[in-house]
Amino acid sequence: MTSAALDEPTGKRSGKAAASDRAKAENSLGRKLVAPAVIVMLFVTAFPIARALYLSLFDYWLTAPDDREFTGLDNYVTALTDPLFWTSTGVTVLIMVITVAVELVIGFAFAMVMHRLIFARGIVRTSILIPYGIITVVSGFTWQFAFSGTNGFINGWIPGLDDTYNWFAETTPALVAIMVSEIWKTTPFMSLLLLAGLAQVSEDMLEAAKVDGATWWQRLFKVILPNMRAAIMVAVLFRALDAYRIFDNIFVMTAGAQNTESISFLTYRQVIEQFSLGMGSALSVLLFLSVLLVAVVLVKAFRVDLAQARQEG
């Protein structure tokens, strides 16, 4: 206390110089504290992707590294004219749209349950974190065996379905199995984000709507959902980008068989299994660009929404 009082006059006299010195010191400390994290983050992302950009211009096979040959944009032309690229992009987008839509509905239902819950909170919270924390590969195995015609239980539980039905023999059922695993594992994350949004909807407003005679559905669509728009957007953005990168479940459950290959899986196969670093790098760059595109589209779509919401308010 006394030291603060004593210091004050000096501080006032050289106020400006001290402030800018302080700001300078703060600036430099801030940068020093941030630097290690930024360097580590960029070392494994920016640098490799720049290298991928460079390698993608070559015909370069790991099996014959000395025969590297500059081919310009040939790899991109080959990739973009190959129907395989477009099939996997289609599969990826399909998986993204369906899983996010289903997760949004189920996740919201879960969030409502958790929000209203007075008893058994700990148990529900613990259970919901288990799929969240479980390894995706384990989830993939769990569902692959559950859907299996020889050792699974799902065929037996679905009435009218042959017990030996093979889910992994055709594209559509195989994709259903993959999406079930993906949805099971990631719905908890969605529901926790939505729960946080739900907690921000004012109870007073809900009470007022109730007094005014709004039905349950009206309260849901006119009060609750508009008021948690931000949380919904964050949840959708995160999950959509995550689903677009789907890899683990496909690797484990079908290994890309029956046209269930996602764009991530195609890229991986080119690099690691075909040893085609040139073509693989071109696909890496395309994958990177398409994720960027999805992100930009979603952010743009949400901005428009936000602007509209503001005009309404």
Added chain:
Amino acid sequence: MKGFWQKAGTVVGVVFVLLWCLLPVAWIISLSFKSEESITNGNPGFFPSEGTFAGWDNYQAVWDNDQFRRAIFNSIGISLIATVLSVMLATLAAYAIARLEFKGKKAVLSVALGISMFPVVSLVGPLFDMWRTLGLYDTWPGLIIPYMSFTLPLAIWTLTAFFREIPWEMEQAAQVDGATSWQAFRKVIVPLAAPGVFTAAILTFFFAWNDFVFGISLTSTEAARPIPASLSFFVGADPFNRPASLLAAGAVVATVPIIIIVLLFQRKIVAGLTSGAVKG
């Protein structure tokens, strides 16, 4: 009447949530007790059918498998080291972001956001190439470094959100009493921030434990191969004819640490997952 329906709805909802979350877990546990021979012949149904209950045989077999034991050791070691390093760097960065005015703060947050959305697979090729040149291929550091890069954004956000809640008057009080910015950080803020740091560590650990893409593409032997990769390579290339019950036992073993962490720290995990997201 209305109150009754609401209560009934909540009870139905709780039952549904619990079934959704726990039924598949119960299934994989049940599968892990089916005997290996019965799996080859086909043993459908949720529970092991009559006479095919294997007891702990599958767990014993998994435990006797050198590759799997080594994979568990790798996973624990690599995940823990990556978590500690990542959280240390993230703590420094988050403190700066939450507390200091400096140029480039927005850029740091944008980099973090960009990296959390980065398609990991697109790095596999160039990293594979780089790691072989640098001698990092198939080593622990070869996995620890990418794990750090990809957990830093999550850790930075979670910690920034926590740090914004800390009563900073205490730091100012310390500075008024003559402490430098660094001393105020170390002696006053670190103890206050410890719970947030711990939460960030749990989320980071989950990420590292779950990783698959780096695990399969940057390793080639059991020298560094983590559990998820090891599970997927457990038997040959034929994805349609795997020793399901053995894999199930391995999967259960790989899930035990997650369940223990969840049981002990569920409150913290939920707080960590939701804190960064809403304000962001």
